[in-house]
Amino acid sequence: MDLGLKDKVAVVTGGSVGIGLGVAQTFAREGAHVLIAARDGSRAEEAAQAIAREFGTRAVAQACDVATAEGCDALIEAAKREFGGCDILVNNAGTGSNETILKAPDEKWQAYWDLHVMAAVRLARGLVPLMAPRGGGAILNNASICATQPLWYEPIYNVTKAALLMLSKTMSTEFIPMNIRVNTVNPGLILTPDWVKTAKQLTENGDWEAYLQGVANEHAPTSARHGGGTADFMVSSARRARPMPSAGPTSTTAGC
Ligand code: NDP
Known part of the structure; x- marks a missing residue:
């Protein structure tokens, strides 16, 4: 099936592994070029090279932390420099959390807000003006089933993913005049x-x-x-063996 993605440019955050890598590979299989972002530049570079080898499209890696304004700027610059803009943005970078509302410090809330919400805001601010002159495009935000149904041990994850869901709806009304669609995916359990x-x-x-x-x-x-x-x-079996709360979104606790 031709999805009409040939020679489109897709920016995929968290595209070096897991769901994001699967998304990037699928775009490339359809003939799209991909710009994948992750903090670990060498893993992202390896993934990009493998994609280019397998699918014959251009695949570029950008090492950056999208939870920061500087990291988002670096990715926006890479999209301009490497591809002259982009047609698709997938906000996928994210991670689970583990805490209680009573004990989690403000800094942890802020860190997840920056990763799950502000990354999407900042990247839209930089990339939407590049998509519009190309005739429009699409933004896909990877939230979670937890955006609508919380898991008890990850309140920060639940809340920031719910915020991403609402951000998507709000973006969709602002961006549709530029022919840019915005959708959210709320995955359940994906083994990554x-x-x-x-x-x-x-x-x-x-x-x-x-x-x-x-x-x-x-x-x-x-x-x-x-x-x-x-x-x-599903992850809620962690109720029986709960990991220690972590300090920020470097947590290795998978979220759903
Ligand atoms: P993985 O941990 O397997 O991959 C996460 C990716 O994001 C990696 O490429 C990682 O690379 C990158 N990343 C993480 N933080 C940052 C950051 N600050 N800046 C740039 N890149 C970053 O996660 P999954 O594939 O499991 O999950 C992907 C998304 O899907 C997440 O948003 C998650 O919440 C969501 N999700 C996952 C589910 C699941 O069951 N797996 C279920 C529901 C939602 P690096 O570490 O090098 O930065």
């Missing part, structure tokens, strides 16, 4: 390296695969019934 890391932490490098399977069996009965179980799973 973040989850594997979390499972290893929770089991202290014990039987982490069994842990993940148990989560899938408990919370994604479809996967268990069909003998799958690694494709979608």
Whole structure:
């Protein structure tokens, strides 16, 4: 099926691994060029080179922290420098959290706000003016099922993802006159390296695969019934083995 993406330029934050990498690969498979952003520049570079090799499109990596204004500026500049703009922006970079409302400090709330909300604001401010003269485009915000249904142990994640959902709706009304669509995806359980890391932490490098399977069996009965179980799973089993709250969005605790 031709999705009409040939030679479009897609900027994907968090495109070096997990869901973002899958998204970037899928764009490239459709003939789009991709600019992937992540803090770990060498992992992003490896991912970009692999995409270019496999799909024959241009794939460029930008090392940057999109939770900062400087990081967003670097990505916007890269889109201008490498591609003369872009047609698609996928705000995917994000991570789970682990805290209580009563104990989490303001700094942690602010850090997740910067990562899950302000990155989308800042990148839109820089990239929408580049999309509009190309005839418009699309922005896709990767929120979470937690944007509408909270998990008890990650209030900051729930709230900032819900804010991203509302930001998307609000952006969509502002940007549609420029022919730019804005949508949100609220994924459920996707097995990514973040989850594997979390499972290893929770089991202290014990039987982490069994842990993940148990989560899938408990919370994604479809996967268990069909003998799958690694494709979608739920995290709330962490209630039984709760990791220590972390200081900021460098947490390795996967969110849903
Ligand atoms: P991963 O941890 O596997 O990947 C996260 C990606 O984001 C990496 O490329 C990481 O690279 C990048 N990243 C993280 N922080 C920053 C930052 N500050 N600046 C730039 N890049 C950053 O996550 P997933 O693929 O599991 O999740 C991707 C998104 O999907 C997240 O927003 C998550 O909340 C959401 N989601 C995931 C679900 C799941 O079950 N996996 C379910 C629902 C939503 P680096 O570390 O090098 O910066």
